[in-house]
Amino acid sequence: MAAVYKYLQRSLASCAPLLIIMLVFEIIPLTSSGTNGRVLRTEHAGNERYPFDINLKSHKMDRRRPVDLKMTTSLPKRHVPVVKAQTRSRAILHCNISEIDEQENVTLIWSKKNDKNEFVNITILQMEELTDKITTCVENDKRFIAKRNGTDWCLHIRYTMNSDAGIYQCQIRHGFPPTKYSTTNVVLRLIDAHAKIIGGDTKYIPKNKEMPLRLSCVLIHSIEPPKYIFWYRGDRMINYDLEDGATVREGPQGSELIFPKPNEMHVGNYSCVPSNAQLDSVMVKYGSKDKLVKVIKKETNCSECLDNTSKLFCLNRF
Known part of the structure; x- marks a missing residue:
């Protein structure tokens, strides 16, 4: 027991200088002569911009560029495809979704965003109604036709009108029960020639x-x-x-x-x-x-x- 006590005493004595240095850097704020004595802290406060960046790979300070917290925390925007067509013509909205099992219970829903910023269903179709050889007209408006071409679950709009322009959403529900969702948005812009x-x-x-x-x-x-x-x-x-x-x-x-x-x-x-x-x-x-x-x-x-x-x-x- 006495031998263990002496071993611990020698270990603490050898680590004492290192502990003192760590304590000093923890208590005393870091200063730099290059910033006129202004206190530089590593803790972030709000959206304040600091004159140095921490390189996580090398654990070194990089003074070449500031850190913009807004840029580092923002997420990339999702790309929304835009389809351009003429009025009095045809527009095709594509919905490419391939991660679907043919044996699953699949439901296709095409909807359009209205003036209240809400998506209103245009058509709801089941898998047996969508094959590569069959096109299905929408009951309320025969100009709209839903058609499947392989992995493309597209919507055809015949004899387009200015009111057809807007944001459309393709949603495919699949599984047993259909709890899996695959959603794609597309913007239709119409040109009146x-x-x-x-x-x-x-x-x-x-x-x-x-x-x-x-x-x-x-x-x-x-x-x-x-x-x-x-x-x-x-x-x-x-x-x-x-x-x-x-x-x-x-x-x-x-x-x-x-x-x-x-x-x-x-x-x-x-x-x-x-x-x-x-x-x-x-x-x-x-x-x-x-x-x-x-x-x-x-x-x-x-x-x-x-x-x-x-x-x-x-x-x-x-």
């Missing part, structure tokens, strides 16, 4: 001059080519019913209606109607601005034909 007939809203066919009449229509703010561009005279589509040598030249972002020998029989209201953009119209008159020949035949507006044509040709092509 419009047609423009070059040269103003009125064209004149000069008398006693054989000059061709060209009605040139271009698309403004368009991000995708239209499926068609139809020309209307009044409420009648004339692309496939042209007379007197008239022709239509089409391009990826425009169309041109050409009358090589126009006369007073060609007067009327002409409209350029793209599949995915607002129409534009021009009035063709005969004679000069001072002397105009009255048009006997009454021409109608083409707003109704745009709506009917777009629904007939755009929706049925999905």
Whole structure:
């Protein structure tokens, strides 16, 4: 027992200088001549910025840059994909989720955030309703179609409208019972393109001059080519019913209606109607601005034909 006591006494005596040094550094604050005697403490207080950083790997002080506690504690933001599409066209929202067992009970829920910042369900579908070959329409709005393509549980929106823009959420519940959740958000931005007939809203066919009449229509703010561009005279589509040598030249972002020998029989209201953009119209008159020949035949507006044509040709092509 006496030997153990002597061994402990010698050990404490050899460690005494080290204990004294540690006690001094614990009680006396650390000062630096490079900071004009200002006290530098290692304990953090609030969001205060200190003139040195602690390198955890080497346990050394790094005076090259300050520490920003806001930067070190902030979490990286989750990336939200953005889908851009045109109105009167089609938008596809993708939801790629692969960590799902085919044997599990799977439920797909697509929802859209409303004005109250709440997600409202668009459709709720079960696994047996979603296969690679089957598309399921939403009961409330037939423009919305849910479709599965492998690991992509996508939502198709046909003949898009401005009100369709916003934040959508894809949620897949799976398991027995379905307690596992996989959620993906996507932002839909819609661009409203419009047609423009070059040269103003009125064209004149000069008398006693054989000059061709060209009605040139271009698309403004368009991000995708239209499926068609139809020309209307009044409420009648004339692309496939042209007379007197008239022709239509089409391009990826425009169309041109050409009358090589126009006369007073060609007067009327002409409209350029793209599949995915607002129409534009021009009035063709005969004679000069001072002397105009009255048009006997009454021409109608083409707003109704745009709506009917777009629904007939755009929706049925999905």
